[in-house]
Amino acid sequence: MVDAAHVEDVIVSATRLGCRFAPAEPSMIKVHHLDHSRSLRVLWMLEELGLPYQVVNYQRDPKTWLAPQALRDVHPLGKSPVLQDDALVLAESGAILEYLADRYDSGRQLSPEPMPAQAPERVRYRYWLHYAEGSAMPPLVMTLVFSRLRNAPMPFFAKPIARSIADKALKGFVGPQVKLHMDWMERELGQSPWFAGERFTAADIQMSFPIQAAAARGGDMAAYPRLQSYLTRIEQRPAYQRAVERGGPLNLGGGSR
Amino acid sequence: MVDAAHVEDVIVSATRLGCRFAPAEPSMIKVHHLDHSRSLRVLWMLEELGLPYQVVNYQRDPKTWLAPQALRDVHPLGKSPVLQDDALVLAESGAILEYLADRYDSGRQLSPEPMPAQAPERVRYRYWLHYAEGSAMPPLVMTLVFSRLRNAPMPFFAKPIARSIADKALKGFVGPQVKLHMDWMERELGQSPWFAGERFTAADIQMSFPIQAAAARGGDMAAYPRLQSYLTRIEQRPAYQRAVERGGPLNLGGGSR
Numbered sequence: 201m202v203d204a205a206h207v208e209d210v211i212v213s214a215t216r217l218g219c220r221f222a223p224a225e226p227s228m229i230k231v232h233h234l235d236h237s238r239s240l241r242v243l244w245m246l247e248e249l250g251l252p253y254q255v256v257n258y259q260r261d262p263k264t265w266l267a268p269q270a271l272r273d274v275h276p277l278g279k280s281p282v283l284q285d286d287a288l289v290l291a292e293s294g295a296i297l298e299y300l301a302d303r304y305d306s307g308r309q310l311s312p313e314p315m316p317a318q319a320p321e322r323v324r325y326r327y328w329l330h331y332a333e334g335s336a337m338p339p340l341v342m343t344l345v346f347s348r349l350r351n352a353p354m355p356f357f358a359k360p361i362a363r364s365i366a367d368k369a370l371k372g373f374v375g376p377q378v379k380l381h382m383d384w385m386e387r388e389l390g391q392s393p394w395f396a397g398e399r400f401t402a403a404d405i406q407m408s409f410p411i412q413a414a415a416a417r418g419g420d421m422a423a424y425p426r427l428q429s430y431l432t433r434i435e436q437r438p439a440y441q442r443a444v445e446r447g448g449p450l451n452l453g454g455g456s457r
Numbered sequence: 458m459v460d461a462a463h464v465e466d467v468i469v470s471a472t473r474l475g476c477r478f479a480p481a482e483p484s485m486i487k488v489h490h491l492d493h494s495r496s497l498r499v500l501w502m503l504e505e506l507g508l509p510y511q512v513v514n515y516q517r518d519p520k521t522w523l524a525p526q527a528l529r530d531v532h533p534l535g536k537s538p539v540l541q542d543d544a545l546v547l548a549e550s551g552a553i554l555e556y557l558a559d560r561y562d563s564g565r566q567l568s569p570e571p572m573p574a575q576a577p578e579r580v581r582y583r584y585w586l587h588y589a590e591g592s593a594m595p596p597l598v599m600t601l602v603f604s605r606l607r608n609a610p611m612p613f614f615a616k617p618i619a620r621s622i623a624d625k626a627l628k629g630f631v632g633p634q635v636k637l638h639m640d641w642m643e644r645e646l647g648q649s650p651w652f653a654g655e656r657f658t659a660a661d662i663q664m665s666f667p668i669q670a671a672a673a674r675g676g677d678m679a680a681y682p683r684l685q686s687y688l689t690r691i692e693q694r695p696a697y698q699r700a701v702e703r704g705g706p707l708n709l710g711g712g713s714r
Contacts, residue, residue, distance in 0.1 A: 276641055277592070288580065294587040295580075302574030314571050317559030323545065323552075330551040334590035335534070341595060342602070349622065361618040365606065384533055 229253040230284040232274045234267050235260060236451045238293050239281030241405050243447045245297050247439035248405070249304050255446050293409075294329045297402045310402045325396040328403040336385070336410035339377035343417050346370050382414055382424055389426040393433075400437075408434050416452035486510040489531045489539040491524050492517060493708045495550045496538030498662050500704045502554050504696035505662070506561050512703050550666070551586045554659045567659045582653040585660040593642070593667035596634035600674050603627050639671055639681055646683040650690075657694075665691050673709035 229246065233239045233255050246253045258268050258280065272278035275291050283290045283299070290296055301311035312321040350366035385407075388395065396403045411431060415421050421428050434440055444450075486503065490496045490512050503510045515525050515537065529535035532548050540547045540556070547553055558568035569578040607623035642664070645652065653660045668688060672678050678685050691697055701707075 276644070277637060279592070285575075288575065290580065290584065292584055292587045292591055294591055295584040298583050298587075299574055299580065302571065314559065317556055318542075318545065323547065323556065326555055327547065327549055327552040330549045330555075330587065330590065333587065333592075334549055334551055334594075335536070337591075338595045338598060342599070345599070345626075349626075358618045358621075361615045362622055364615075365619055365622065369602075369606075380534060387533070 227286075230256060232256045232258065232271065232280060232282040232284070233447050234258045234271065234280030235448050237267075237280045238409055240443055240447050240450055241293055241409060242281040242283060242296055242300075243443035244408075244440050245300050245310075245402060245405050247442045248310055248402075248437075249300060251300075251304060257447075292333075294333055294406055297406055298329060301402045305402075310400070310405075312396065312401065321397045321401075325401055325403045328395040329406050332406045332410050336381050336407075337413070339374055339381065340410060340413045340417060342374045343370065343378060346374060347417070378414060381410070382427065385411065386424045386426050389430055404434065412450060413452045416450075484543075487513060487541040489513045489515065489528065489537060489541070490704050491515045491528065491537030492705050494524075494537045495666055497700055497704050497707055498550055498666060499538040499540060499553055499557075500700035501665075501697050502557050502567075502659060502662050504699045505567055505659075505694075506557060508557075508561060514704075549590075551590055551663055554663055555586060558659045562659075567657070567662075569653065569658065578654045578658075582658055582660045585652040586663050589663045589667050593638050593664075594670070596631050596638065597667060597670045597674060599631045600627065600635060603631060604674070635671060635674075638667070639684065642668065643681045643683050646687055661691060669707060670709045673707075 229251060231239060231242050231246070231253055233243060235257065237260075243253070243255065256274075258271055260267060267278055267280060269278070271280060271282070274284075275282045275289060277291060279291060281291070281293060281296060283296045285299075285303075290299060302314075305311050312319065312325050314322065316322070346366045346369045350363050350370075352362065354362060392398055394400050394404050395407050408431075411427050415427075415431060486508060488496060488499050488503070488510055490500060492514065494517075500510070500512065513531075515528055517524060524535055524537060526535070528537060528539070531541075532539045532546060534548060536548060538548070538550060538553060540553045542556075547556060559571075562568050569576065569582050571579065573579070603623045603626045607620050607627075609619065611619060649655055651657050651661050652664050665688075668684050672684070672688060
């Protein structure tokens, strides 16, 4: 007989970052998916790869827009996405997409050959996979934080000061940063139709989120025709549409971090 | 005779993210290094690899702590690090470290074999390379933003309100996020001495920055003995020390983003 406390122990001691041995069904990939979040990209990637998968849905708190506690039971950081593949429990969008490409995209339909390391498509692919969350998202998250501060409930005498602080941050620092990044992405899409080059890759899946977030958070999209056309092109992909059918549509203006 | 305007044109039109064809010396790697910044990691990686390189130093504005305009001439985002290797001009720490590992670490001294994709060391390596900037750094940058707001010059009647806003953000949201990540990193270092497993890899170089930033920005390091010992271990590495000799010591408390 297996002692429940012991099983728990084994699970905890075997936990290794993304390498947690979970007592799950061994055969089907599972995505822990939070609505209106980064995890739609993982569903989309799996649809592009044509892999079967199971979605575990989590809803944000409608008031605070925060992820529910239940996600912490899956991964200590309580964030989404989390991918479960046999014994592996893996977080971090960029790492998940790379993992899926390296493990399952053996025909290299969505990713360049790993070598040579300096091949332009590989260089670009690697760059945008990191850039999306490492550089593009932080100022977009800050846009949200200061926009919320602007509208946060507080005593009447504090409101104008809070607004002035928020406006100063948004206009003086955060806004110019967002613009810098949007200009950069727009310019890069002037070189080739997709971020890694001539064809659609997992780097485009990774890059979709900051562009969708910028569009939803008041980025002046009229000034960015290539980013607009890019969004149209990705949202027209059948695999994207199937992902939205399973995971729900994205609303990134309200509060998704 | 080559027309200067034409050369400029070629450079601009050939600019491709990190793939800019620059009229530089073709043989030696060049690092555009901003003091007290993420780019120390790139010098360190090059020292670990034993590759010759040239450092181009940039100083922050002593008042605003911002990067100088000159960095925009190297890369449109004006950020550091930027790596120049023959015709390639590449930004984004994680992408640079991966590039250097894939191209020059042929003996796999600092990086796991790329395949199989699901090998634990590869999974962890990939994860921490993304996690450092994608998840750990954003709340640490926000700590800095709100700490500065707390001490920003403003009219006397606004000060208590600004402080109250900053404290609420720091205690209510940003602080708990930083703690969540520090707990996670501490716990992971309880599984193995280095982030990817039993040996030091480029993922440790990438992870050094958020841990150093947390230590400098008032993370209660006494509660994190493994993170403390980790910092001691990396700072004792001869390659790290040589990088500091060339790039200058790190001061991350004052304002480095």
